[in-house]
Amino acid sequence: MEHLQVFMDTVVSRQDLLIERTIQHLYLSFIAILIAVGISLPLGIYISRNRKVAEFYIGITAVLQTIPSLALFGFLVPVLGIGSITALVALIIYALLPILRNTYTGITGVDEGIIEAGEGMGMTQRQILWKIQLPLSLPFMMAGVRTATVLTVGVATLATFVGAGGLGDVIWRGLQSWNNSLVLAGAIPVALLALLFDSLLKFVEKKVTPKGIKY
Amino acid sequence: MLITFDHVTKQFEDGTIAVDDVSFSVAKGKLVTLIGPSGCGKTTTMKMINKLISLSSGSITIDGTDISEQDPVELRRNIGYVIQRIGLLPHMTIEENVALVPKLKGWKKEDYQKEVDDLLDLVGLEPSTYKKRYPLELSGGQQQRIGVIRALAGKPPIILMDEPFSALDPISREQLQDELKLLQKNIQKTIVFVTHDMDEALKISDEVIVMKDGCVQQIATPDTLIHQPSNAFVRSFIGEDRVKQAIETTSKRQASSVMLPLTAEVLQESTPRLPDSSPLQEVAKMMLTSKANKIILMAADGEATGWIAKDQLLKELAGIDMEVI
Numbered sequence: 001m002e003h004l005q006v007f008m009d010t011v012v013s014r015q016d017l018l019i020e021r022t023i024q025h026l027y028l029s030f031i032a033i034l035i036a037v038g039i040s041l042p043l044g045i046y047i048s049r050n051r052k053v054a055e056f057y058i059g060i061t062a063v064l065q066t067i068p069s070l071a072l073f074g075f076l077v078p079v080l081g082i083g084s085i086t087a088l089v090a091l092i093i094y095a096l097l098p099i100l101r102n103t104y105t106g107i108t109g110v111d112e113g114i115i116e117a118g119e120g121m122g123m124t125q126r127q128i129l130w131k132i133q134l135p136l137s138l139p140f141m142m143a144g145v146r147t148a149t150v151l152t153v154g155v156a157t158l159a160t161f162v163g164a165g166g167l168g169d170v171i172w173r174g175l176q177s178w179n180n181s182l183v184l185a186g187a188i189p190v191a192l193l194a195l196l197f198d199s200l201l202k203f204v205e206k207k208v209t210p211k212g213i214k215y
Numbered sequence: 216m217l218i219t220f221d222h223v224t225k226q227f228e229d230g231t232i233a234v235d236d237v238s239f240s241v242a243k244g245k246l247v248t249l250i251g252p253s254g255c256g257k258t259t260t261m262k263m264i265n266k267l268i269s270l271s272s273g274s275i276t277i278d279g280t281d282i283s284e285q286d287p288v289e290l291r292r293n294i295g296y297v298i299q300r301i302g303l304l305p306h307m308t309i310e311e312n313v314a315l316v317p318k319l320k321g322w323k324k325e326d327y328q329k330e331v332d333d334l335l336d337l338v339g340l341e342p343s344t345y346k347k348r349y350p351l352e353l354s355g356g357q358q359q360r361i362g363v364i365r366a367l368a369g370k371p372p373i374i375l376m377d378e379p380f381s382a383l384d385p386i387s388r389e390q391l392q393d394e395l396k397l398l399q400k401n402i403q404k405t406i407v408f409v410t411h412d413m414d415e416a417l418k419i420s421d422e423v424i425v426m427k428d429g430c431v432q433q434i435a436t437p438d439t440l441i442h443q444p445s446n447a448f449v450r451s452f453i454g455e456d457r458v459k460q461a462i463e464t465t466s467k468r469q470a471s472s473v474m475l476p477l478t479a480e481v482l483q484e485s486t487p488r489l490p491d492s493s494p495l496q497e498v499a500k501m502m503l504t505s506k507a508n509k510i511i512l513m514a515a516d517g518e519a520t521g522w523i524a525k526d527q528l529l530k531e532l533a534g535i536d537m538e539v540i
């Protein structure tokens with residue numbers, strides 16, 4: 001109980017810092033996801049229609065994904081300096097793969113027979129994309145966005161090392177001052193945010209699943 | 216709409232020759248069936264008509280226009296297509312699926328809604344029950360019926376059907392075959408129909424095209440096909456039973472159906488006589504027992520109505536085309 005009391009005191013006394021950093025954290029994650037979606041969705045659609053280059057693009061994002069996150073931030077600093085831009089770039093790079101891969105597998109996974117029927121009925125390629133492939137692969141894309149979001153919320157704790165703030169700041173301060181309560185005050189919101197987004201996006205995923213394919 | 220294949224060959228990128236120098240034509244308002252063992256190129260042949268598969272050589276024309284000069288999208292909107300794998304759009308209701316082509320063609324709402332209801336009625340699915348359902352909420356056979364009527368929607372003059380009744384129980388299949396036949400007679404659809412089922416082919420076709428390894432083996436009416444299979448493959452594909460049965464049926468045919476008009480010369484001789492309602496089998500028996508080369512046929516009142524010669528009877532029973540000899 002004593003620990004809990006200390007923790008609560010910390011939260012109350014540092015609430016301004018916590019709120020500010022949480023907002024920063026959300027902001028970083030959100031912008032990164034938005035941009036990653038902006039890149040990955042069109043790219044995923046593009047490579048699903050040009051399958052020869054698909055391997056290549058997915059390969060690049062997969063390689064980027066394998067770079068340890070701390071190292072990636074480190075690599076970017078000499079190039080982009082420190083600040084939120086660097087943090088955003090790193091987060092975007094991490095979010096690309098799940099969205100790209102899910103978009104690609106979602107679109108290419110649509111049953112050939114269905115596409116053939118569409119073509120056979122005289123739908124244009126564009127109509128097939130918008131009326132068949134996208135609606136049917138939307139749940140996959142959303143699953144990709146969900147994975148990317150959970151990932152980004154976690155990795156965004158490292159933004160503090162490039163001076164971009166976020167809840168990592170709180171954790172880092174706690175670590176430096178041997179203040180476990182402060183570490184927790186930073187870590188718990190990160191976990192909660194990840195869980196929150198996960199269930200929120202899961203809900204959206206269910207919503208966008210076309211009625212006819214909910215078994 | 217007249218469809219003509221002129222020396223059409225399809226070789227896939229991997230070297231497979233799926234269709235090999237095929238020529239045939241389908242006259243307007245006719246139902247022509249492509250039949251042959253699995254992998255003989257039926258689907259490939261069919262998909263070249265609506266340009267889902269390109270030709271390697273040769274040409275296909277529809278009403279004299281080479282399809283290579285036609286816009287595929289425009290072409291396909293006027294060719295109904297029932298695909299082998301049904302291919303209903305799972306995220307659209309039955310109504311939306313069936314109305315797809317009419318909508319693409321820009322029909323008015325009340326027009327395509329009526330079309331959907333009419334077509335559902337045609338295949339015995341109550342519109343109010345099924346319109347709002349999704350494909351996965353239907354049984355396999357019901358889905359296949361929707362696949363069929365979706366191809367009819369929009370009133371295309373040509374319909375391609377790739378094993379459209381394969382998932383149906385025998386009774387529904389017979390029923391839909393009858394419907395199709397009726398439809399084709401009444402509204403003059405030109406239909407290309409792919410099947411594995413010889414009974415189905417013989418029942419519904421105006422003409423049957425038997426294929427093997429990408430090549431055409433025989434093009435004939437069901438009647439000719441069964442009486443005069445052009446080679447051993449066709450014969451075995453039709454099935455010995457059916458061929459035998461056909462010969463049996465022939466031998467039971469009335470003599471009057473094949474008799475020739477009387478001439479003075481025939482009447483003069485002392486030729487054996489039989490009623491013209493006798494089966495051909497009887498005529499043959501009489502020829503054998505009396506060692507005659509001709510038989511005179513007569514009506515019930517005993518008056519001579521025609522005659523049959525031995526060689527003609529032989530050809531008839533063996534199923535050999537008179538003109539060919």
Ligand SMILES: Nc1ncnc2c1ncn2[C@@H]1O[C@H](COP(=O)(O)OP(=O)(O)OP(=O)(O)O)[C@@H](O)[C@H]1O
Pocket residue numbers: 227228229231232233252253254255256257258259260299411
């Ligand atoms: N895209 C393709 N690439 C290479 N070969 C193909 C392709 N599509 C079909 N084939 C081959 O062409 C041949 C004819 O195929 P097709 O689908 O026309 O047969 P089918 O007569 O319709 O058979 P089934 O009765 O089993 O449907 C087969 O040997 C098949 O493997």
Ligand SMILES: [Mg+2]
Pocket residue numbers: 257258259299377
């Ligand atoms: Mg086939």
